[in-house]
Amino acid sequence: MSAETDFRALLAAYPGLAALVGQRISENAVPQGTPLPYVAFTSRHEPTYNLLGTLMADRAEFTVQCWGENATQAAAVAAQVTLAVQAANPDRGAVVLSTDGAYDPQTQADASILTVEWWAL
Numbered sequence: 001m002s003a004e005t006d007f008r009a010l011l012a013a014y015p016g017l018a019a020l021v022g023q024r025i026s027e028n029a030v031p032q033g034t035p036l037p038y039v040a041f042t043s044r045h046e047p048t049y050n051l052l053g054t055l056m057a058d059r060a061e062f063t064v065q066c067w068g069e070n071a072t073q074a075a076a077v078a079a080q081v082t083l084a085v086q087a088a089n090p091d092r093g094a095v096v097l098s099t100d101g102a103y104d105p106q107t108q109a110d111a112s113i114l115t116v117e118w119w120a121l
Contacts, residue, residue, distance in 0.1 A: 003060040003120040004043050006092075011039060014084035020077050036109055037068040037077045045120075058120035061097075063113060071101065071110040078112035085116055093119040 004027055011017055011025050017039070024030065024038035041064040048057040064081055068074035078099065088094035095117050102111040 003045070003058065003118055004041075006120075007041070007043075007060075007062060007116075007118060010088055011081060011084050014080060014087065017077070017080035017084055020080060037066070037073050039077060039081065040065045040067070055121065060118040060120055062116040062118060064116055065102075066112045066114065067109050068111070069109065071103075071112075074101075074110045074112040078114055081114055081116075088118075091119070093117065 008025055008027060012023060017025075021037050021039055024034055026034075026038070026040050028040070028042055030038055030040050041062050044061045044063075046059040046061070047055055048059070050056050064078075066074050066077035066081055068077055082096050085094045085096055096114050097117050098115045100113045102113055103109070104111070
């Protein structure tokens, strides 16, 4: 399984988050017209190799956008994502590194954007 598949599965299985967004958790983009609230995430990988070229570790960094009808709803979704990350298998070294806010005037939606570190190996 990929880090992305594992991460999405972790989020989808977390009861508090599922209560807020159901299955509206997408990698890269959500379908147009998806009702709020929802979660969309992207990933970036930093592989580490030894001198023989063998993959030793893969640090993934997820940017997790938690969208809601207002800032309060977006923050509630982000809080549940944070709790899900804290519940991850300790082997993943999962941690929320930062939180930012955003607003989309076109949709009049607010977001809480988390940066999550995740170790795949």
